[in-house]
Structures are given as C-alpha cells and as structure tokens.
Amino acid sequence: MGVGTFFTSKLDEALGWARKFSIFQYPFVTACCGMEYMATACSHYDIDRFGAGLPRFSPRQADVLFVVGTISHKMAPVLRRIYDQMCEPKWVVAFGVCTCTGGFYNNYATVQGIDTIIPVDVYIPGCPPRPESVIDGLMKLQDKIAAGAQRY
Amino acid sequence: MDGSAILARLRGRLGARVLETHEHRGDHTAVIAPDGILDALRYCRDDAELGFDLLMDLTAVDYAKYPGREDGPRFDVVYHLYSVPHNHRVRLKVPVEQDAASVSSATSLWPIANWLEREVWDMFGIRFDGHPDLRRLLLYEEFVGHPLRKDYPIDRRQPLIGPHV
Secondary structure, three states: OOOOOOOOOOHHHHHHHHHHOOOOEEEEEOOOHHHHHHHHHOOOOOHHHHOOOOOOOOHHHOOEEEEEOOOEOOOHHHHHHHHHHOOOOEEEEEEOHHHHHOOOOOOOOEOOOHHHOOOOOEEEOOOOOOHHHHHHHHHHHHHHHHOOOOEO | OOHHHHHHHHHHHHHHHEEEEEEEOOEEEEEEOHHHHHHHHHHHHHOOOOOOOEEEEEEEEEOOOOOOOOOOOOEEEEEEEEEOOOOEEEEEEEEEOOOOOEEEOOOOOOOOHHHHHHHHHHHHOOEEEOOOOOOOOOOOOOOOOOOOOOOOOOOOOOOOOOOOO
C-alpha cells in the first residue's frame, strides 16, 4: 500500500484471516494413518505453506485437533478429555476412515466415528488418505476458519 | 532336530500324557493332557537336545459349535515354541473344558507368558493357575465378558462414553 491508500475490513474477517494461517495442530495419532500424517507434515508436501507447520504436543497450546487413526472404546475418554482441554476457538479434523466412521472395524473394540464423542469440522476419508486429500481437507478447514465457523 | 524326532522325544518323556501328535506341511504339533502341560513345557525348555528357549506365542481357540468337536473340550490353549540354538519349532496344544477353563501358568518358565496369558484371559476367559497377576491386558476393567468367545454376541458394544450403537 502506498501513501494515501487504505482498506476496510470487519474485525471478524480480519480475525478469521489471521487464524486460518496460524493453525497450531495437536496430532492425536493412534494408528497407521500417522505415517501419512508425517509425510504430509514434512518438507515434501510442506503444510507450512498453509501456516500449519508447527504441531503442538499439548492440547492447551493447540487450536486444531487432528484425530489420526482408529479410536478404541478404551481410548475414547482420553480423546474426550484432550478435546475438553483445548482452548477456544477450536476445531477438529477426522483423519482417515476409522475416525470418520470406524472404517472396516465394526467390532467390540472400535468407536464408530469420533463424531459420536466430539464435534468434527472436517472429515478426510481414505485408508490412509493421500497427502493431497489431507491438504484439501486442510484448505476446507481454512475456509471454515476464515468464515468464522467456530463452536463455543 | 527333525520335527518328528521332537514329537518322539516328547512322547518318550511324557508317555500317555501326549494325547495325540500330528504333522501338517512341516509343522509338528503335540496335544498334551492338561495335567502334563507344565512338565512338557519345562522339558522342552530344559532338555539340551530340544532347547526351546523361546515362547513365541501363547494363544487359544474356541471350538464351540466346531464341526466334529461338539462333544469335545471347548477350548485349546496353544503354545508355539522356537529354539534359537537349534533353529527348530514345535506347537503344543492343551484341551480345556468349558467348566474348568483353567490351565497351569507358564510364567515360571518364560516371563513373556505373563502378558500372553493375560491376553488369553481377557479374550477367552481361560484362567491360568499360578499366574501372579491375572488382570485384563487389552480391554478396560469395565468390560463384561470375553469377546473372542464364540458365544459373545457379535454386535454387543460396551462403550465407556458415547452412544451404544
């Protein structure tokens, strides 16, 4: 911007724009999807381009919960507590079919989709999802964040 | 040592407590009576010729409603042994009646049997006499029943939180 130019915005939009490029994820990795998550997070696919390059391994410092891998009934209370510990605003990404629906595990041990326990914003299907799907899901989450779609 | 020689050696030591032996595609199996399994395992481990120093796996099978075994003992507990110095293997099986559902613990012979037996207890509800700490290994304490038993309903769910779907 040169001298004498200006632009206007709404506070919500400015906040949304800032938030969508400063995603601090908490990777809740329980299973094989974790390998694909690592591939996406590393330099080859480089999710740092989207401002999501710094995972925080404390839920209190994170604003997006990445649930990566099968969630068993034994693990469900842990996941719920992690979610409750995160500060608002917060979002949840279900990474892989197991987190979306239980995947092919319909048995005594497996939660049939994490949305039965915590609210989910973006579902990324795949077994495991390719990095392109993950980036697509991340961009959809960015749109959602920019639009101010958040749960309090 | 050749597999059939291993079985012959076991039969020579345990006599009638070896109920049956068979061989399938190079895998040799001995079915041992419940009162002889601890002796058999100890002999397998300590005998210099056998030298089975590694308990590779300890698991169980539920034969409820299995064709041809309707009247027989319901469970088999299965031991897979491997000898590192001799590079040979053998499989031992123990038939277990449903009412007793109990076998001598192998924890005194191989420490790994501790967790393997806890898993079998968790999944099949078979007790191990002399086990130091027979708690569930994989499932949670609140879980009722043993899910790998054939009479555990395939659609029974016991979530700790969330809906019962």
